[in-house]
Amino acid sequence: MKIILTGMMGVGKTAVGRKLAEGMNISFLDLDEHIEKKACLKISEIFSRFGESRFRQMEREVCKELFLMNDVVISTGGRTLLDKKNLSVLASSGIIITLHCTPEKILSRIKNDRGQRPLLASNSKEALYRIYNEREPEYLKLPNKLDVTHLKPENVVGEIMKLINGEESRFEMIAGENRSSSLICRGIIDDIGTFLKNIYQDKKAFILSDKNVFSLYGKRLISGLHEADIQEDVFLLPPGERQKNLGVVKKIYAWLQEKDATRFSLFVSFGGGVISDIGGFAASTFHRGMKLVNIPTTLLSQVDASIGGKNAVNINEAKNQIGTFYFPEHVVIDPLFLTTLSHKQMQEGLIEALKAGVIADKDLFLLIKNHVPELMLKDLRLLEQVITRAVKVKSSVVTQDPYEKNTRATLNLGHTFGHALEGSYKYSHLSHAQAVGLGMICASKLGLLLNLTSEYFLPEFKEVLTRMKAPTQIKNMNASRILSLMQFDKKRKEGKISFIVPKKVGETLIIKDVNKKYILESLKEISHG
Ligand SMILES: NC(=O)c1ccc[n+]([C@@H]2O[C@H](COP(=O)([O-])OP(=O)(O)OC[C@H]3O[C@@H](n4cnc5c(N)ncnc54)[C@H](O)[C@@H]3O)[C@@H](O)[C@H]2O)c1
Known part of the structure; x- marks a missing residue:
């Protein structure tokens, strides 16, 4: 785990960082000290001899180095994360925690070390207030805020541990005789062995993962399992959508067979939506179905793919053509996995969560709309609210109609257009x-053309996608190819393609037998050039 402390000079980043690292038994790194060591000069000397810009350049170089470091608490300099490049590098590799404090308290804390703080060289109270007024609004945009004005370093450490460990929430999904339970809990990965041991008697788990996920979190998963005397057999795939095919599934069957797995064995899908789709399909068909646990590691899989019991692989360019309904007995969601996701991966998860909001939860939609920057920077409390609400929406829709005979189809909002778009770009662009985001735009346009969708919906929806920097248009679109790919869509019944359209935020409806001209007109909404 990597924890990055930020905030104004004097808020206590270094004192807190040292104590936190000690308590967690991981290393501590003070960014300013690290730069001083590398340059063999004090920060004040770097400033006076080479100027602030040289110092900032050195700071950027060090942030890039830190991207690869793990199991460390980093105390950053006062301005480090106000630089967009530093922020984006560090936000995709660890948890940023922002300490806030009143200027009066800061003054009292730093009164003896002005000599070491070049920006306060003028030695004046005014200088601090000026810097505070300039920077505090910027810190307020950063995630995981803690007011530490009245806290001693050891209490701040306590608050940070609370933030990292969080509370648990659980949701049950009932599909006929099957129960599928989702547990959301920060830090559960380290106790995964105990969690599984309390439910199953298995001494072995068959784990499917991808190479990225396993290199980041494999050790922690395995050591959690070993603590509960559970051994592992691991099958690793290269990452990516291209793995979702029957050839890969065949290799998984061969591995399970070679390792003497049976239908009583425990299968764990550990990764994003690609892994839970392939794993779910393999586990549901090997010996007519193994015990299945999903541990989703992307936001998209936590809010959507790993829950709900649908799995599938692709054939040629046609998406999710072969699959089963098979409910994982447990889905274990640890939001701390999200700390290593890139901006794009966060964006993708937020689009799926936004979809859940559009389908049935206006407050979820507004939560995302109003907090895109903090969510992108992984504010844990906000993310947990988003995950919890999205899981609740999906659990409730699936419980009503587990095998998609009727209302569950609403979860496919954006998919009829989306799957065909994905296929038409050969899953690479x-x-x-x-x-799905672009598909939801087309579905809303279709609703507008058919007088089913509120005129306010589409502009608001596009605005949220734009805030996430998600595409709202696409170049070189081949509309007739997309139309022909829609013919393969599973949502087609009696030769008619069905669409889910939003009426307004929180309400959707299913429509069938749409005239081709409306479909083509809707596609124009996302066509660029
Ligand atoms: N079955 C369903 O109900 C359902 C619903 C939605 C989507 N899906 C499917 O899910 C798939 C997309 O899922 P996805 O976006 O999770 O894709 P993915 O599994 O390919 O993961 C995306 C990338 O993130 C990496 N990754 C995963 N966890 C990480 C972590 N914690 N830190 C850093 N990197 C990490 C992966 O290695 C991969 O490179 C699609 O195939 C889609 O069809 C299925």
């Missing part, structure tokens, strides 16, 4: 979620 657009990610699944980006295609």
Whole structure:
């Protein structure tokens, strides 16, 4: 785990960082000290001899180095994360925690070390107030805020541990005789062995993962399992959508067979939506179905793919053509996995969560709309609210109609257009979620053309996508190819393609037998050039 402390000079980043690292038994790094060591000069000397810009350049170089470092608490300099490049590098590799404090308290804390703080060289109270007024609004945009004005370093450490460990919430999904339970809990990965041991008697888990996820979190998963005396057999795939095919599934069957797995064995899908789709399909068909646990590691899979019991693989360019309904007995969601996701991966998860909001939860839609920057920077409390609400929407829709005979189809909002778009770009130009986002735009346009959708919906929806920097238009679109790919869509019944359209935020409806001209007109809404 990597924890990055930020905030104004004097808020206590270094004192807190040292104590936190000690308590967690991981290393501590003070960014300013690290730069001083590398340059063999004090910060004040770097400033006076080479100027602030040289110092900032050194700071950027060090942030890039820190991207790869793990199990460390980093105390950053006062301005480090106000630089967009530093912020984007560090936000995709760890948890940023922002300490806030009143200027009066800061003054009292730093009164003895002005000599070491070049920006306060004028030695004046005014200088601090000026810097505070300039920077505090910027810190307020950063995630995971803690007011530490009245806290001693050891209490701040306590608050940070609370933030990292969080509370648990659970949701049950009932599909006929099957129960599928989702647990959301920060830090559960370290106790995964105990969690599984309390439910199953298995001494072994068959784990499917991808190479990225396993290199980041494999060790922690395995050590959690070993603590509960559970051994592992691991099958690793290269990452990416292209793995979702029957050839890969065949290799998984061969591995399970070689390792003597049976239908009583425990299968764990550990990764994003690609892994839970392939794993769910393999586990549901090997010996007519193994015990299945999903541990989703992307936001998209936590809010959508790993829950709900649908799995599938692709054939040729046609998406999700072969699959089953098979409910994982447990889905274990640890929001801390999200700390290593890139901006694009966060965007993709937020699009799927936004979809859940559009389908049935206006407050979820507004929560995302109003907090895009903090969510992108992984504010844990906000993210947990988003995950919890999205899981609740999906659990409730699936419980009503587990096998998609009727209302569950609403979860496919954006998918009829989206799947065809993905296929038409051969799964390489657009990610699944980006295609679903564009698909939701087309579905809303279709609703508008048919007088079913509120005129206020589409502009508001596009605005949220734009805030996420998600695509709202696409170049070189081949509309007739998209139309022909829609013919393969599973949502087609008696030769008619069905669409889900939003009426307004929180309400959707299913429509069938749409005239081709409306479909083509809707596609124009996202066509660029
Ligand atoms: N079955 C369903 O109900 C359902 C619903 C929605 C989407 N899906 C499917 O999900 C797939 C997309 O899922 P996805 O976006 O999670 O894709 P993914 O599984 O390919 O993961 C995206 C990338 O993130 C990496 N990754 C995963 N966890 C990480 C972490 N914690 N830190 C850093 N990197 C990490 C992966 O290695 C991969 O490179 C699509 O195939 C889609 O069809 C299925």
